[in-house]
Amino acid sequence: MHAATDPLAIVDHEGKERPAGKIQPYWNPYLAGIGLGLVLLASFVIMGRGLGASGAFSSLVATGVNAINPAHARANSFYVDYLGDGTSNPLMDWLVFEVIGVFAGGFISGALAGRLKATTEKGPHISPRGRLGYAFFGGALMGIGAKLARGCTSGQALTGGAMLNLGSWTFMLAVFAGAYAMAYFVRRQWQ
Amino acid sequence: MRTHLSRLTPNQALGLGALILGLGALLIGNPSGGATATIDARELARIVQTEVDHVKPVELADWIIKGKADFRLIDLRSTEDYAAYHIPGAENVEPTSLMDYGLQRNEKIILYSDGGIHSAQAWFLLKTAGYRGSYILLGGLEGWKDEVLFPHLPASPSREEMATFEQSREVSTFFGGTPRTGTASDQPSATQALPKPEMPSSPAARAAAGPPTRKKKEGC
Amino acid sequence: MSAPFYKFGLFGDNIGLVIAFVIGIGFGFFLERAGFGNARILAAQFYFTDLRVFKVMFTAIVTAMLGLFYLSWIGFMDLALVYATPTFLLPQVIGGLILGFGFVIGGYCPGTSAVSAATGRVDGMIYLVGLITGTFVFGEFFPLVERFYVATPMGRVTIPDILSLPYGLVVFLIALMAVGGFAGATWIEKTVAAKRGAVKP
Numbered sequence: 324m325h326a327a328t329d330p331l332a333i334v335d336h337e338g339k340e341r342p343a344g345k346i347q348p349y350w351n352p353y354l355a356g357i358g359l360g361l362v363l364l365a366s367f368v369i370m371g372r373g374l375g376a377s378g379a380f381s382s383l384v385a386t387g388v389n390a391i392n393p394a395h396a397r398a399n400s401f402y403v404d405y406l407g408d409g410t411s412n413p414l415m416d417w418l419v420f421e422v423i424g425v426f427a428g429g430f431i432s433g434a435l436a437g438r439l440k441a442t443t444e445k446g447p448h449i450s451p452r453g454r455l456g457y458a459f460f461g462g463a464l465m466g467i468g469a470k471l472a473r474g475c476t477s478g479q480a481l482t483g484g485a486m487l488n489l490g491s492w493t494f495m496l497a498v499f500a501g502a503y504a505m506a507y508f509v510r511r512q513w514q
Numbered sequence: 515m516r517t518h519l520s521r522l523t524p525n526q527a528l529g530l531g532a533l534i535l536g537l538g539a540l541l542i543g544n545p546s547g548g549a550t551a552t553i554d555a556r557e558l559a560r561i562v563q564t565e566v567d568h569v570k571p572v573e574l575a576d577w578i579i580k581g582k583a584d585f586r587l588i589d590l591r592s593t594e595d596y597a598a599y600h601i602p603g604a605e606n607v608e609p610t611s612l613m614d615y616g617l618q619r620n621e622k623i624i625l626y627s628d629g630g631i632h633s634a635q636a637w638f639l640l641k642t643a644g645y646r647g648s649y650i651l652l653g654g655l656e657g658w659k660d661e662v663l664f665p666h667l668p669a670s671p672s673r674e675e676m677a678t679f680e681q682s683r684e685v686s687t688f689f690g691g692t693p694r695t696g697t698a699s700d701q702p703s704a705t706q707a708l709p710k711p712e713m714p715s716s717p718a719a720r721a722a723a724g725p726p727t728r729k730k731k732e733g734c
Numbered sequence: 735m736s737a738p739f740y741k742f743g744l745f746g747d748n749i750g751l752v753i754a755f756v757i758g759i760g761f762g763f764f765l766e767r768a769g770f771g772n773a774r775i776l777a778a779q780f781y782f783t784d785l786r787v788f789k790v791m792f793t794a795i796v797t798a799m800l801g802l803f804y805l806s807w808i809g810f811m812d813l814a815l816v817y818a819t820p821t822f823l824l825p826q827v828i829g830g831l832i833l834g835f836g837f838v839i840g841g842y843c844p845g846t847s848a849v850s851a852a853t854g855r856v857d858g859m860i861y862l863v864g865l866i867t868g869t870f871v872f873g874e875f876f877p878l879v880e881r882f883y884v885a886t887p888m889g890r891v892t893i894p895d896i897l898s899l900p901y902g903l904v905v906f907l908i909a910l911m912a913v914g915g916f917a918g919a920t921w922i923e924k925t926v927a928a929k930r931g932a933v934k935p
Contacts, residue, residue, distance in 0.1 A: 349775070352786045353528050353916070355768035356793025362760035363794060364801040369753055371738025372817040374761055376845035377869070380862075384869045401876035420751045422848060424758015429849030431759065432766035441854040444773040444841065451856075458773075458857040459864035461840015462847065464832055466868020469844060471883065472829025473819050476843040477761075479826075480791065483819055485798035487892040487904055490821030494830040501834020506780035509839050513777045529913040535800045536909030539902040545806035546813060618814070646736065646812055 347436040363481055370417070373482025377469040379422035381405050386413050401470075446513040457512050472497075546644060558641060567637065568652045569624050571661040575685050578602055585622040588612075590632045591655070599708040601626070601658060602689070609636050617645060626651035626658070663691030663709070737811040762849050771849040773841030773857055780838045782926045785919035792912040803905050821888040828882075840864065 349355070363374055385405035389396040396402040406413045433439045445454035469475040472494050474483070480498065483491020522530065539545075561567050577585070578601075589596050589604040596606040607615045609632060617623055623645060625633040633650045640648040651658065665682035668675060683693045690709025736742050740750055768790045769775040778784035805811035837843055840861045842850060847865065850858025876883070894901045 349769035349786075350767040351525070352768060352789035353525055353793050355764050356790040357528070357797050358764040358767065359761070359790065359794035360797025360801070362757060362764060363798040364805075365760070366757050367798065367802060367816055368737040368805065368811060369739050369757070370750065371741040371815050374757070374845075376843070376848065377865070380844065380866055381869050381873075384866055384873055388870070388873065399873060399876055400880065401873045415751065417750060417754045420754035421758035421761070422845075424755040424760075425762035425765070425845060425848045426758075426852040427755070428759035428762025428764075429766045429771055429852040430762075432763040433771060433849075433853035436767075438766070438771070439854050441856065443856045444850070445857065446774070454857055455860045458840050458842075458861040459867075461836045461838075462842070462861035462864025462866075463868035463871065464836030465840055465843060465861075466836075466865045466870075467872045468829045468831070468833030468836055470829070470869060470872040471879070472826045472833060473822065475833065475845065476791075476837075477845040479819065479830075481794055481798075484791075484795040485802060486813075486816065486818050487799065487894060487901070487908075488818050488821065489888065489891045489893055489896050490819060490823060490826045492893060493821075493823060494826045497827045497830025498834040498837065501831035502780050502838040503834075504831075505835045505838045506777075510781065512839075513774065513841075514781060525916075529916060532796055532800070532909045533913055535804070536796075536906040539800065539803050539909075540900075540906035541902065542803075542807055543900040543902040545803045545901055644812070644814070646742075646815070 346438060359481070360485070363485060367485075372417070373478065373485070374421065375418045375474065375478035375482070376422055376425065377466070377475040377478060378405075378418040379416070380466070381470065382413050382416050382419050389413070446511070448514070449512050454512060457509065558638075567649055569649045570652050571658045572682075572685070574601070574624065574651060574658075575662045575689065579685065579688055585624050585649075586617065587624050588615075588617075588626070588636075590625060590627040590636055595628075599655075601655070609639070612636055612639060613643065621645075622647040622649065624649045624651055626654050629654045629656055659691075662686060663689055664694055665691075666694035737805065738815050741812075741815040761845065762852070765846055765849045766853065770846040771853045771855065771858070773850065773855070776843075776846060777838060777841050782922050783930075785923055788919055789916055792915060796909050796912045799905060799908060803902070818890050818892075821891050822884060822886055823888060824886040825883055836868075 350358075366372060366374055382405045385396060385402040388399075388402055389406055396406060405416075430439070443451045443454055445451065449457075465475070469478075472479060473490075474494075476498065479488075479491045480495045482488075484495060519527075574587075587601060587604040589600045589606045590609055590612075591600075591606070592608065593606060596604075600606065604626070605615075617640075623640065625636050625640075625648065627633045627636075630650065630653060633654060637648050637650050653660065661682070663686055665679065665686055667679045671679065679693070686693045739745065745753075765771065769786055770790070775784060776787055779787035802811065802813065802816075806813045833843075840847075842858060842861050844865055847858045847861040851862055852858075872879075892901075892904075893899075894904045897904070
């Protein structure tokens with residue numbers, strides 16, 4: 324799969340052939356996509372639900388709020404949705420375990436391909452500190468948007484997309500529209 | 515043709531594959547078969563034989579007492595019979611309107627009629643229409659009366675029988691029935707007074723219902 | 735045997751959690767393989783230099799969509815038993831826009847930031863902190879936006895439902911759109927690369 328003669332192998336994203344070092348190029352996007360699609364399909368077949376990510380962090384936040392101020396958490400129906408009726412630990416949740424798996428899977432793949440590296444991904448014209456500020460702010464916007472839209476790129480776009488869910492496709496168009504509209508203003512960060 | 519195909523790059527081949535499968539979908543149209551339901555007769559026969567499609571009256575009573583809400587109980591009898599008595603929480607749906615009643619295919623549906631014939635027929639109807647979670651109350655309303663409302667203790671009970679009877683006595687009182695002991699009361703249940711068809715409210719039931727609990731989110 | 739297995743009671747919640755972990759590993763693995771642990775690759779989508787996000791995402795959607803369709807057609811899978819998020823059109827459009835802003839500003843989405851943090855990217859880790867903060871902010875302000883959150887409810891509705899089109903036709907159109915989109919995306923990448931090559935030799 325990684326042999327240079329394999330027509331499916333692709334050069335890295337900068338369009339350069341990597342020297343025959345440790346670091347492998349990323350996969351052909353269509354192969355990675357099929358892999359991702361099959362994982363999603365497996366989740367449908369085995370569990371009857373799709374993938375997700377943002378929900379796990381909501382469970383985490385709800386658990387934290389509940390630990391500090393239970394009455395406050397109980398009075399807020401957003402937290403209650405993730406805390407359940409109190410009969411089970413909100414962290415013993417499907418999405419929480421799935422996201423722990425995502426960390427593990429990402430680490431495994433990165434390690435096998437020699438891509439583990441403590442670094443900050445950024446364009447050449449921005450300081451690492453500036454990039455981290457953007458990362459924090461973008462993450463916060465993502466948290467708000469994902470909750471308002473009832474899911475993120477995994478839970479809505481991928482999962483709902485495959486199920487032809489009307490809301491998910493509308494959501495997907497809105498995501499691309501929002502990102503393209505904003506791209507010009509933060510181009511310094513990436514280019 | 516062959517040479518054309520072999521000239522495709524792998525990416526193009528994948529794209530072509532997706533298009534061919536998409537074209538197949540276009541021709542098939544409806545993935546769940548639509549009006550022409552496909553019945554897996556062998557699968558149905560297996561279900562019937564292994565009796566996994568049954569719910570015992572005692573089990574149902576237990577669920578009602580515990581306030582479980584993950585099923586819908588359907589009374590297939592006439593409106594008059596339903597008004598006279600029905601199992602607490604049951605909805606009255608006559609077989610003719612079953613399909614338009616708005617049941618979900620992913621719901622657990624428990625059917626009952628007087629005996630077992632109507633519910634068995636309705637069960638087949640639902641199964642063939644893709645309602646996979648359909649169940650029959652074993653023995654129908656007769657079974658419910660015999661085992662839950664008016665349980666009876668055999669003439670010379672063993673210790674074990676005594677113990678189970680004590681349990682049934684509680685369940686029976688919960689639903690407003692009368693337990694029968696000894697041979698004297700071994701009469702047909704029709705002579706017994708039927709309780710009012712309302713949801714009983716005992717401390718246990720209220721505790722089980724409690725404040726409206728919310729299930730945890732299934733989505734993101 | 736019928737799918738989804740969990741909904742037919744083949745195993746309980748605890749086994750479900752183990753399966754969640756295993757499925758998560760698969761998810762994270764392929765995200766990383768696709769290059770989505772790297773914010774520069776994800777952001778490149780929005781500057782037309784590398785349209786991997788579009789390619790990977792739509793390949794995954796088409797794969798799972800076709801899989802679901804055929805598994806349902808052969809009677810193995812009951813689509814009605816698969817959980818689908820109900821549609822609330824307006825909050826989903828506004829939420830999607832905000833999420834899109836966050837995507838290009840932060841460089842990740844929640845799933846990909848987990849992969850990036852796991853492979854050592856500091857920006858991914860900070861992004862996760864931001865994500866948790868944002869979720870907390872949303873939670874605290876939830877009582878204020880609750881009415882908007884449940885606005886325009888449409889229930890569980892699919893594109894074939896709303897357009898009254900056969901399911902298979904929509905599947906075909908999406909597959910067609912995706913394959914056409916892939917060809918277009920590759921063309922755009924080449925054009926942009928040629929332009930940039932001309933500007934910066």
